[in-house]
Amino acid sequence: MDRGRMTLITSRPSLEFVETPYISKISEKALSYSSCGFPIHLSGPTGVGKTTLAMHVAAKIGRPVVLICGDHEFGTSDLVGYVSGYRHNYTKDNFIRSVVKTEDVMTSQWFDNRLTVACERGLTLVYDEFTRSRPEANNVLLSVLESKILPVSGRNGKESYVRVHPDFRAIFTSNPEEYAGVYKSQDALKDRLVTLELSSFDEETEVAIVRGRVDLCESEIVRIVKLIRTIRNNYSDKLTPTVRSSIKIAKYIDFLDKKGNISEDRFIEICNDTILPIISSKKRASVSRLIIDAASNIEREPYGNVENY
Numbered sequence: 652m653d654r655g656r657m658t659l660i661t662s663r664p665s666l667e668f669v670e671t672p673y674i675s676k677i678s679e680k681a682l683s684y685s686s687c688g689f690p691i692h693l694s695g696p697t698g699v700g701k702t703t704l705a706m707h708v709a710a711k712i713g714r715p716v717v718l719i720c721g722d723h724e725f726g727t728s729d730l731v732g733y734v735s736g737y738r739h740n741y742t743k744d745n746f747i748r749s750v751v752k753t754e755d756v757m758t759s760q761w762f763d764n765r766l767t768v769a770c771e772r773g774l775t776l777v778y779d780e781f782t783r784s785r786p787e788a789n790n791v792l793l794s795v796l797e798s799k800i801l802p803v804s805g806r807n808g809k810e811s812y813v814r815v816h817p818d819f820r821a822i823f824t825s826n827p828e829e830y831a832g833v834y835k836s837q838d839a840l841k842d843r844l845v846t847l848e849l850s851s852f853d854e855e856t857e858v859a860i861v862r863g864r865v866d867l868c869e870s871e872i873v874r875i876v877k878l879i880r881t882i883r884n885n886y887s888d889k890l891t892p893t894v895r896s897s898i899k900i901a902k903y904i905d906f907l908d909k910k911g912n913i914s915e916d917r918f919i920e921i922c923n924d925t926i927l928p929i930i931s932s933k934k935r936a937s938v939s940r941l942i943i944d945a946a947s948n949i950e951r952e953p954y955g956n957v958e959n960y
């Protein structure tokens with residue numbers, strides 16, 4: 652984001668958002684905790700829908716949203732604000748010729764950053780992947796969440812405080828601590844949050860998410876999702892490949908042929924390109940076999956001009 656400019660998001664529930672019983676249950680719980688005034692924390696591995704759910708809950712809260720994405724370079728000023736320059740005011744008054752009056756004033760220009768704006772105006776803060784910021788940068792959240800006071804040093808050239816607006820809400824997301832580029836969050840911050848742990852979607856939800864993105868026939872979508880889920884459950888310790896892989900494969904097949912009538916070889920090639928790079932080298936042979944099996948089990952309509960692809 653440009654220093655000195657800020658975009659607030661007027662969030663509306665997305666039409667693409669899929670609500671299956673699994674999603675409704677967790678989204679209602681999150682909304683309920685948030686409505687009660689608790690800061691909520693959606694935690695879980697990559698691709699389990701944390702950010703999407705955070706934005707959905709924020710939209711349901713109905714206030715404008717301030718989005719912050721965690722960054723290891725952040726300091727307190729990236730959340731709270733900073734002195735963005737100085738204004739120099741020089742006045743020379745020579746109205747009476749024999750008297751010259753001058754005034755030279757230098758004032759600092761303060762820029763409120765996103766946390767300050769959200770706290771002061773009672774907006775909803777979505778702090779995505781907050782553990783990608785160093786814990787020191789996030790320390791300021793402790794008093795915001797506990798005492799409802801945000802210390803702002805340097806505003807108007809002095810130490811001051813912002814009283815947190817009663818409508819202020821906060822939604823955090825994070826990946827597990829063992830992920831690359833993620834800091835261990837301070838216990839004091841975690842202790843202030845209501846953490847909801849997200850895991851892989853159930854099959855119904857995953858199929859519904861893919862269905863919402865492509866125009867493929869249902870059996871093709873189910874086949875792709877089942878393949879991805881089998882690999883995830885048996886050949887990965889990080890819950891990958893995620894639903895993103897199902898979406899990518901389905902979208903590309905949709906792009907090539909709306910009916911999914913691509914050749915077995917083509918299907919294998921697309922799956923290999925999408926899945927194998929995220930599988931450890933020890934397990935690639937087994938995953939390749941699964942992909943070949945999935946391709947050969949396809950119940951297809953008679954091929955059209957498959958050779959064209």
Ligand SMILES: Nc1ncnc2c1ncn2[C@@H]1O[C@H](COP(=O)(O)OP(=O)(O)OP(=O)(O)O)[C@@H](O)[C@H]1O
Pocket residue numbers: 667668669670674695696697698699700701702703704824826860863894895898
């Ligand atoms: N309820 C939903 N409805 C529709 N699409 C969804 C839903 N939940 C997740 N998705 C889709 O699934 C994919 C992964 O979701 P999302 O980016 O929210 O996951 P994440 O847990 O935040 O991942 P990461 O940790 O990698 O940022 C995205 O393509 C997203 O659009």
